[in-house]
Amino acid sequence: MFTLEQKRLHGLGELEMHAMQEGITGVVVIIDGLAMRRACILSALEPWATLERLRLVCCAPADVADLKDEKDVRLVLLNTGGSSLAEPEQHEILLAAKALSSGPCAVISDRLDANDAVAAAGLGLQAFLPAMLPLDVVKQALSFIMNGGTYFPREALLATVTVHARTVDRCHPAESGGSLTQRQAEVLEKLRFGRSNKHIARELNMQEATVKVHVRQIMRKLGAENRTQAALLAQSKTTHADDVELMASNTPTDMPGFRSAIGPQNLNATV
Missing domain, CATH: 1.10.10.10 (Winged helix-like DNA-binding domain superfamily/Winged helix DNA-binding domain)
Known part of the structure; x- marks a missing residue:
């Protein structure tokens, strides 16, 4: 099912949502602690998800456990904002996010910190995406890692x-x-x-x-x-x-x- 955030954001009714769901091949879970930021990421990635025939599901970190029965999760995307991956709270959220699926997990971060990027790699994540990346690059990177690739900032x-x-x-x-x-x-x-x-x-x-x-x-x-x-x-x-x-x-x-x-x-x- 589509989230209430998706329906409210796009003003779509049940019939339109049902039509969009036809041919869906998997789910992308977006985890973010701020409702407005979740809505912005959802809106930004919606066209990409439609082309990839994916369903977007958003939740706050505290609600990750509610998605444990979600089927066909192909990607988990965690936005840490300005928080460091070294913080115990972020580490716990990452472990909960990874438990949702055996598929790839990626982080979006406001921080341009080499230690955070290395920490993400050490935790087994497939991507560390700085928030300053162009949106088109982010979309292509997400498609890439869902097909077995990894994406980290070189410098x-x-x-x-x-x-x-x-x-x-x-x-x-x-x-x-x-x-x-x-x-x-x-x-x-x-x-x-x-x-x-x-x-x-x-x-x-x-x-x-x-x-x-x-x-x-x-x-x-x-x-x-x-x-x-x-x-x-x-x-x-x-x-x-x-x-x-x-x-x-x-x-x-x-x-x-x-x-x-x-x-x-x-x-x-x-x-």
Whole structure:
């Protein structure tokens, strides 16, 4: 069923709502603590959802448990506003949001903080979307992550990842990225572009279980805590050394642009 917010926002009756529901392929849950902000996000994403044949459902963080019986949840989108993911309350909300679905979960944040982006990756989220991104980019990113991709702001993460990579190289020189086998290097290249294990297995003609083994070995050799961080480490190695040094010396707010780190080089790419 459509939410009361949707009906009030668009002034649609039951017949119109029923017609819109035909052919719906899944649900996107939007979680936000402010009613006005929920309504704004709902209005902004409605055209995208219609094209994707998705139903939007909004709720406050306190009401997340009420959606536990919602079927076919394809994406959970949490707007944290200006709050940090390091705050215990936000951490609890994230865990509740992830429990709604085994599918992707993404965060929208007003903060351009590298630590928050890394925290999102560490918690297993598929995207960290700064609120300053153009709406069209957000829509394309959401479509991308629903098809197995990941989306994180490159500049916000490179400084942290570069420092981490240098620490790993100093502490574990024998386990640097140069020791990857050819097959592991091929898997890592796919990870850079946000491919899921299923997609990697299909593209490299191997079993999904074998991909999982390669991913674990790649994470160990790179000193990464998760697959997203491994992909970011690989991405940082492809950046010119001088550029990386410059990015590492700047804060995210000093950086001129905000591009995706892992995710579509072409957001319309097949995944």
